[in-house]
Amino acid sequence: MTADTLSRVFSALADPTRRNIVTRLAEGDATVGQLAEPYQMTLQAVYKHLRVLEDAGLVTRPHGPQPRPAHLEATAFDVMDDWIERYRRLAEQRYRRLDAVLAAMNDTGTKEERSP
Amino acid sequence: MTRITETAIEADPKLPIIRMTRDFAATPGQLFRAHTDPVLFAQWIGPDAMHTRIEHWDARTGGSWRFVSVQGEIEYAFRGCFHEVRHDRIVQTFTFEAEPDGVALQTLWIEDLGDGRTRLRTQSLVDSFESRDGWLASGMETGVNEGYAKLDRMLADGTV
Numbered sequence: 460m461t462a463d464t465l466s467r468v469f470s471a472l473a474d475p476t477r478r479n480i481v482t483r484l485a486e487g488d489a490t491v492g493q494l495a496e497p498y499q500m501t502l503q504a505v506y507k508h509l510r511v512l513e514d515a516g517l518v519t520r521p522h523g524p525q526p527r528p529a530h531l532e533a534t535a536f537d538v539m540d541d542w543i544e545r546y547r548r549l550a551e552q553r554y555r556r557l558d559a560v561l562a563a564m565n566d567t568g569t570k571e572e573r574s575p
Numbered sequence: 576m577t578r579i580t581e582t583a584i585e586a587d588p589k590l591p592i593i594r595m596t597r598d599f600a601a602t603p604g605q606l607f608r609a610h611t612d613p614v615l616f617a618q619w620i621g622p623d624a625m626h627t628r629i630e631h632w633d634a635r636t637g638g639s640w641r642f643v644s645v646q647g648e649i650e651y652a653f654r655g656c657f658h659e660v661r662h663d664r665i666v667q668t669f670t671f672e673a674e675p676d677g678v679a680l681q682t683l684w685i686e687d688l689g690d691g692r693t694r695l696r697t698q699s700l701v702d703s704f705e706s707r708d709g710w711l712a713s714g715m716e717t718g719v720n721e722g723y724a725k726l727d728r729m730l731a732d733g734t735v
Contacts, residue, residue: 556619561601
């Protein structure tokens with residue numbers, strides 16, 4: 460996955476309506492009409508949001524006759540989680556080095572680097 | 576209180592922010608010093624495969640800093656300002672000099688857990704989701720293959 464794709468995923472989820480759509484699709488597939496029900500917005504607007512989610516690879520809609528229910532692609536989130544996890548692991552490595560520095564401060568009682 | 580012995584991370588879905596939380600077996604004063612004393616800071620900021628050379632360091636409110644990560648012939652320079660330095664809170668900017676337009680605003684909170692442990696919370700705010708993704712992507716490039724070589728050495732020589 461390129462940084463570009465990841466950007467699309469993050470910006471797609473930056474919108475509260477789209478996050479809400481994703482939350483509802485996590486419970487099961489839904490048609491545009493069903494998705495539009497709780498909102499004060501036109502079907503057109505819901506289509507627009509869906510298209511952003513589709514472009515980000517988060518949602519798919521099968522080809523064929525209407526109504527075409529929208530389906531949440533869970534794997535797209537896995538990739539995003541993977542990126543965040545790699546970043547987290549790097550931070551954890553950094554903090555383990557910090558653990559060691561702090562432990563050495565305990566041992567020597569000074570702030571200077573010392574050999575044990 | 577639940578102890579967070581492994582770094583917890585959160586990428587805010589609404590704002591281009593990365594938040595992290597981690598507990599340390601140290602006093603708030605020690606954690607503060609490890610972030611403000613250049614000799615100590617250079618020992619852990621990393622990444623593992625690189626050596627850190629502090630070029631300038633004035634860890635006071637209104638001060639500034641600059642350090643260079645060195646690996647052989649390769650050097651990456653970073654700089655920023657210490658906007659606010661307090662014992663429980665540090666606010667600073669962070670810029671990779673090769674991309675001077677990208678500035679992250681970092682806030683660190685040092686929270687005493689009262690049992691010889693201290694919680695560090697950090698927040699990095701960047702100017703766009705694209706920038707944040709770039710930060711996350713930087714995790715792909717460095718460190719993944721570095722393993723725990725440095726920690727292993729510290730364990731071996733009894734530093735830990």
